Amino acid sequence: EIALTQSPGTLSLSPGERASLSCRASQIVSATYLAWYQQKPGQPPRLLIYGASTRATGIPDRFSGSGSGTDFTLTISRLEPEDFAVYYCQQYDSSPFFGGGTKVELK
Amino acid sequence: QVLLVQSGAEVKKPGSSLKVSCQASGGSFTFFAFNWVRQAPGQGLEWMGRIVPSLSSTIYAQAFHGRLTITADDSTNTVYMELSSLTFEDTAVYYCARYTTTSYAFDSWGQGTLVTVSS
Numbered sequence: 001e002i003a004l005t006q007s008p009g010t011l012s013l014s015p016g017e018r019a020s021l022s023c024r025a026s027q028i029v030s031a032t033y034l035a036w037y038q039q040k041p042g043q044p045p046r047l048l049i050y051g052a053s054t055r056a057t058g059i060p061d062r063f064s065g066s067g068s069g070t071d072f073t074l075t076i077s078r079l080e081p082e083d084f085a086v087y088y089c090q091q092y093d094s095s096p097f098f099g100g101g102t103k104v105e106l107k
Numbered sequence: 108q109v110l111l112v113q114s115g116a117e118v119k120k121p122g123s124s125l126k127v128s129c130q131a132s133g134g135s136f137t138f139f140a141f142n143w144v145r146q147a148p149g150q151g152l153e154w155m156g157r158i159v160p161s162l163s164s165t166i167y168a169q170a171f172h173g174r175l176t177i178t179a180d181d182s183t184n185t186v187y188m189e190l191s192s193l194t195f196e197d198t199a200v201y202y203c204a205r206y207t208t209t210s211y212a213f214d215s216w217g218q219g220t221l222v223t224v225s226s
Contacts, residue, residue: 001169035212037152044202044216045152051211057108088152092211095168096142098152 002027004089004099012107019076021102023089028069033093036065036074039101040085048087049074079104109134111203111217118223124191127220129203134215136184137161140206142213143177143188145199157206158186198224 003026013019023034031052037045047056049065052072062077076083084106089099114128129141142157156167160179167175176189186203201220204213 033211035210037213039152044204044219045213046216047210047212047214050214054210056210056212056214090152090212092206095166096154096157098144098154101151 001095002029002091002093002097004091004097006087006089006099006102008102009100010103010105012105013079014107015079015081017079019074019079019083019104021074021076021087021089021104023067023072023074023099025070025072025091029072029091029093031068031072033091034065034067034072035090035092037088037090038083038085039088045088076104108215109136109139109205111205111215113201113203113217113220116221116223118225119193119197121194121224121226123193124189125193125197125222126187126189127201127203127222129186129188129217131184131186131205134205136179137181141177141179141186142204142206143175144202144204144213146202146219147196147199150199155188155201160186193224195224198222 005024007022034052036049039045053065064075086101086103110133137160140157140159143155158165158177174191178187203217205215
């Protein structure tokens, strides 16, 4: 099983600021199988990024993903009020696994 | 994408079994993998298992081996998740999610089913 560790656990930022979220894998993960999700309270997760860097349908271009091997990053270039949420990375290279999540909260 | 509609909230006794349904509409059913993911209160996401209806093929996370069964009914485009020997630790929101090889990710999610295990 390939485990994913996300950092930081919580990111306190203001609207307009840049957010950088890290996802580190315990073994090499093919970028093809690395995805990012956004979850707001009381809602199911929503697919943001797949293939490590491809935005899902309808996702604004302020969201971007990058990385390879064991290190992946989700960047939100300028935070909008609706972006404050919890973000999860996920790998489907082997048995699917989610990272523990990063909460982006209002500073 | 596809619309996934899950069955309603349930309260269960410890030691009992749970069965949650997930009906797909608006998209193909048989050639995708349908997964179950749960989220305990205030916690992260935990993958439980998946089924590919066209192959009747299932894979379960090791943590649930022996007490998780995922089935599918092609005639109603419905996937079922059955979890037995419930404990208080099974209290969670249970989600179904469709996996597609277009994105190799979960592109559609059900609304979630809250299951409370209480004596």
